[in-house]
Amino acid sequence: MSAQLLTKGFGASDLFQLLRDGAPQTRAQLASATGLSRSTIALRLDELIELELVAPIRDAVSTGGRPSALMALNPAARVVLAAEFGASHATVTLVDLSAVVIAEHTEDVEVALGPERVLGWFIDVANRLLDEVGRPPSDVVAIGIGLPGPVEHETGRPKNPPIMPGWDDFDVPHFIRAVFDVRVLVDNDVNLLALGERATMASGTENMILIKVSTGIGAGIVSDGRLIRGAQGIAGDLGHVQVSGRQEIICTCGNRGCLEAVAGGPAIAANLRKAGLPTYSVRDVVKAARSGNVLATQALRQAGRDIGEVLTTCVSLINPSAILIGGSLARAGDHLIAGVREVVYARSMPLATSRLTIAPSRPDESAGVIGAAVMAIESALSRTGIEAMARRNAP
Structure with missing residues (x-):
């Protein structure tokens, strides 16, 4: 079976790509779509059925003669x-x-406990969940991990994560593969929020930007249905784009006027403390805004304007149909989003904003873990993923 799957030409892994969306098709439909003979289609389907990846679900409506089984x-x-x-x-x-x-x-x-303890906890929980539902570890075909810091996606290694001591350049996939011998994919939390949002939006969108505004500011960018990571995986790092007229503010990265140093949660909290409010954390800022404090709501509105200034350039470059705002500060009411809308709609070209939606992201935290799952599934069901599954399944 695996020898057939790994042969050159149109193999079972290629055929599976026509079935992975879940839409059932007959052998005749698959033969028509691929140009292959029905006998070849039958061989490829047998390979996928042996892997249990596809199965007949019901009979198609007969047009005379023997009805054709629908595969999905x-x-x-x-x-x-x-x-x-x-x-x-x-x-x-x-x-x-x-x-x-x-x-x-x-x-x-606490992610600050370090990679060995945190990932060890993950492995323990993963095994417990598998036991609870009666699935053996061999049923796991991929693992997706989201981390709250910069990640080199190709290697799965965090890169200088500011709130993750001990994680810098740690080989996350290698650590997990000591227990689960499958592909392990790692990405930053904002990218996975974007993937999760796109997967769960009612109508879906092929072009969107998700902004997370909390301690830091980052973006996940989806263009033509694909997550854009860039050459080193830091596409969307809006927090270190310079805001005009704010050069006097020094950022933790060493540059001046960075968006994060101007509109991030700690920056807003520090400015409100100077004005006499007891804001020592992002949570304090959110609490003050929700209680109706004018200084806090004005600060969030201005932060939204500053973020909107940077997003105006993004709108011209990427032309998204949706900008979703999430993170802790977005939960403080409409003040932040109102500031973003004010600037983006005023300064962007009318054609770029005529169908642009600027709205809150999902109110819960589930989008990130859904995004991690989608990332892992995409890898597992790709051509190379199916071929790897066949190798593991071979006697």
Whole structure:
């Protein structure tokens, strides 16, 4: 079976790409779409059925003669593990191949405890979830991890993460593969929020920007349906774009006038403290704004304007149909988003904003772990992922 799957030309892994969206098709339809003979299609389908990745679901309507079986993705064949780590919390989810949640666990976990302890916790929880639903570890085909800091996606190694002591250049995939011998994909939390938002939006969108505004400011960019990571995986690092007229403000990165140093949570909290408010954290800023404090609401509105100034350039470069605003500061009411809208709609070209939606992201935290699951599923069901699955399944 695996020898057939790995042959050159149009193999079973290629055929599977026509079935992975879940839409059922007959052998005749697959033959017509590929140009292959029905006998070749039957051989390729047998290989996928042996892997349990596809299965007949029902009979098609007969047009005379023997009815044709409809074949479709079998989402229960394998499972994917996904995890999202924040500064002080973590969620681990077990999903099937259509991203339906089978089991989930959320717990307070300090990422500053270091990679060995935090990832060891993940492995323990993952095994417990598998036990709870009666799935063996061999059913896991990929793992997706989201971390609250910069990540080199190709290697899965964090790069100088500011709130993750001990994580810099740590080989996350290698550590996890000592227990789960599957591909482990790692990305920053903002990219995965964008993937999760796109996967769960009612109408879906092929071009969007998700902005997370909290301690830092970052963006996940989806263009033509694909997440844009850039050459080193730092595409969307808006926090260190300079805001005009703010050169007197020094950023932790050493530059001046960075958006994060102007409109990030700690910057707003520090400015409000100077004005006499007891704001020592992002949470204090949110609490003050929700209580109706005028200084806090004005500060958030101005932060939105500053973010909007940077986003105006992004709108011209990327032409998104949606900008979604999330993160802790976005939960303080409409003040931040109102400031973003004020500047983006006023300064962008009318054609770019005629159908542009600027709105809050999902109110809960589930989008990030859904994004991690989607990232892992995309890898597992790719051509190379199917071929790797066949090698593991070979006697």
